Amino acid sequence: xxxxxxxxxxxxxxxxxxxxxxxxxxxxxxxxxxxxxxxxxxxxxxxxxxxxxxxxxxxxxxxxxxxxxxxxxxxxxxxxxxxxxxxxxxxxxxxxxxxxxxxxxxxxxxxxxxxxxxxxxxxxxxxxxxxxxxxxxxxxxxxxxxxxxxxxxxxxxxxxxxxxxxxxxxxxxxxxxxxxxxxxxxxxxxxxxxxxxxxxxxxxxxxxxxxxxxxxxxxxxxxxxxxxxxxxxxxxxxxxxxxxxxxxxxxxxxxxxxxxxxxxxxxxxxxxxxxxxxxxxxxxxxxxxxxxxxxxxxxxxxxxxxxxxxxxxxxxxxxxxxxxxxxxxxxxxxxxxxxxxxxxxxxxxxxxxxxxxxxxxxxxxxxxxxxxxxxxxxxxxxxxxxxxxxxxxxxxxxxxxxxxxxxxxxxxxxxxxxxxxxxxxxxxxxxxxxxxxxxxxxxxxxxxxxxxxxxxxxxxxxxxxxxxxxxxxxxxxxxxxxxxxxxxxxxxxxxxxxxxxxxxxxxxxxxxxxxxxxxxxxxxxxxxxxxxxxxxxxxxxxxxxxxxxxxxxxxxxxxxxxxxxxxxxxxxxxxxxxxxxxxxxxxxxxxxx
Numbered sequence: 001x002x003x004x005x006x007x008x009x010x011x012x013x014x015x016x017x018x019x020x021x022x023x024x025x026x027x028x029x030x031x032x033x034x035x036x037x038x039x040x041x042x043x044x045x046x047x048x049x050x051x052x053x054x055x056x057x058x059x060x061x062x063x064x065x066x067x068x069x070x071x072x073x074x075x076x077x078x079x080x081x082x083x084x085x086x087x088x089x090x091x092x093x094x095x096x097x098x099x100x101x102x103x104x105x106x107x108x109x110x111x112x113x114x115x116x117x118x119x120x121x122x123x124x125x126x127x128x129x130x131x132x133x134x135x136x137x138x139x140x141x142x143x144x145x146x147x148x149x150x151x152x153x154x155x156x157x158x159x160x161x162x163x164x165x166x167x168x169x170x171x172x173x174x175x176x177x178x179x180x181x182x183x184x185x186x187x188x189x190x191x192x193x194x195x196x197x198x199x200x201x202x203x204x205x206x207x208x209x210x211x212x213x214x215x216x217x218x219x220x221x222x223x224x225x226x227x228x229x230x231x232x233x234x235x236x237x238x239x240x241x242x243x244x245x246x247x248x249x250x251x252x253x254x255x256x257x258x259x260x261x262x263x264x265x266x267x268x269x270x271x272x273x274x275x276x277x278x279x280x281x282x283x284x285x286x287x288x289x290x291x292x293x294x295x296x297x298x299x300x301x302x303x304x305x306x307x308x309x310x311x312x313x314x315x316x317x318x319x320x321x322x323x324x325x326x327x328x329x330x331x332x333x334x335x336x337x338x339x340x341x342x343x344x345x346x347x348x349x350x351x352x353x354x355x356x357x358x359x360x361x362x363x364x365x366x367x368x369x370x371x372x373x374x375x376x377x378x379x380x381x382x383x384x385x386x387x388x389x390x391x392x393x394x395x396x397x398x399x400x401x402x403x404x405x406x407x408x409x410x411x412x413x414x415x416x417x418x419x420x421x422x423x424x425x426x427x428x429x430x431x432x433x434x435x436x437x438x439x440x441x442x443x444x445x446x447x448x449x450x451x452x453x454x455x456x457x458x459x460x461x462x463x464x465x466x467x468x469x470x471x472x473x474x475x476x477x478x479x480x481x482x483x484x485x486x487x488x489x490x491x492x493x494x495x496x497x498x499x500x501x502x503x504x505x506x507x508x509x510x511x512x513x514x515x516x517x518x519x520x521x522x523x524x525x526x527x528x529x530x531x532x533x534x535x536x537x538x539x540x541x542x543x544x545x546x547x548x549x550x551x552x553x554x555x556x557x558x559x560x561x562x563x564x565x566x567x568x569x570x571x572x573x574x575x576x577x578x579x580x581x582x583x584x585x586x587x588x589x590x591x592x593x
Contacts (some may be wrong), residue, residue: 125208
């Protein structure tokens with residue numbers, strides 16, 4: 001039952017791979033024309049040799065003009081085969097690379113549309129493996145396997161036709177060998193599918209582990225855990241090796257050895273046929289040569305295809321993994337309805353919102369609050385209280401199933417994605433910079449920004465003071481994640497990036513956590529300017545950074561338990577008061593006593 005399902009899935013995925021060729025019909029037709037011409041040249045060659053052997057050599061008859069004519073035709077066929085084979089191979093390879101490029105872009109674009117819930121549960125290394133390693137295996141299918149199979153099948157058909165033109169009975173007997181080969185191929189596919197699936201799975205595990213260890217290299221070295229993690233990596237690497245060994249054993253049994261055995265049987269069959277017939281009727285030497293030549297050429301494409309079966313199976317298995325990713329239906333929330341509301345004032349309202357990341361374990365419960373246009377509010381609370389969840393829902397990273405979030409009086413779900421992203425600016429606690437230059441990172445939200453606008457944004461947050469001291473200024477190279485810059489410098493650039501976008505709503509997720517005291521003073525003054533005319537939502541851990549906001553919401557276990565400004569909350573001597581004392585080592589209590 002399982003084997004039948006595997007074969008059905010393989011067939012489905014194979015047909016889906018072939019469907020990507022529809023886009024290149026014109027090039028395919030051209031390639032096939034050259035392929036048929038090359039095959040015709042190849043097939044007619046032995047016929048010319050047969051004529052020479054039977055009509056001239058065996059009769060010792062050598063008319064100069066006719067011999068030269070035969071030689072010219074034979075040489076022309078060889079040259080034609082080379083030229084036509086070159087052009088058909090070139091076109092097939094071009095189509096292959098184009099198709100793989102299309103698949104890789106399609107899966108990459110689909111990944112961009114997936115929900116955060118998918119990335120929460122899927123290791124990044126696994127996704128990278130599918131977009132790179134698995135699509136590379138698919139490339140081998142188009143570049144090596146498909147072109148080889150198409151060429152060799154056409155070649156095989158040509159050989160069979162040529163063999164039938166020489167002897168129908170013997171050709172039919174030789175054709176029967178194809179059924180034996182088909183049985184071998186079918187058995188190989190059944191047996192190898194689980195082995196190749198396991199091998200690709202283990203390769204994903206290797207990539208996932210490697211990605212995790214490289215990103216955490218500083219922690220690994222700081223805690224001297226190199227040997228332990230090397231053992232972990234050795235374990236997953238060995239699992240991949242063991243899966244690979246199983247496929248090698250299968251290849252060693254079913255591919256070349258099986259083909260050679262069938263070929264030997266075929267030669268024995270042909271020689272026996274001519275040997276038995278020679279007792280009854282004379283056999284022409286040219287006919288024997290031609291048939292033996294065709295027999296060798298008959299098995300040449302079969303051998304070529306058998307040797308590509310391993311790559312074919314890898315490609316089919318990899319395509320299943322890529323198509324699973326392409327078909328992943330955990331999509332990011334999208335606009336609902338036909339209306340196209342716009343964000344103008346930045347009013348935010350949560351109304352009876354409850355949310356759980358998974359199962360029924362809710363992280364916020366029946367949450368309701370309103371942030372007026374231009375108002376600055378902060379959310380504080382212990383870890384797990386639901387602060388970041390509010391930010392995620394406001395950015396529509398997750399689908400809201402209970403309650404409603406409104407922007408300017410309109411349901412959050414009714415807004416176009418572009419409208420949300422251009423009007424909501426986000427600065428995270430962990431500043432993320434992309435490979436490129438500083439100028440490009442600041443202008444990430446709007447690539448059409450002028451250099452003056454980029455500099456104005458940097459000046460507002462005092463980032464220009466360190467940028468202009470760099471050797472290349474705003475053209476300074478930024479390596480992966482901005483590793484050559486300090487955490488404070490990276491954060492200043494992300495501030496400049498957000499300001500440059502001129503958002504209506506500003507979300508700050510503890511944006512000053514990684515900044516030194518002097519830089520924080522710059523940021524706080526910049527934040528005052530940034531918040532003017534903008535609705536600002538601050539996710540805060542350090543209470544000293546939010547003392548001047550209009551309203552502070554204190555969260556506990558997903559519920560708002562206190563709200564008010566800094567002084568009002570201190571006066572209540574509740575949860576906020578205790579948090580403030582904890583962060584300030586009881587200084588407030590001492591000053592009051």
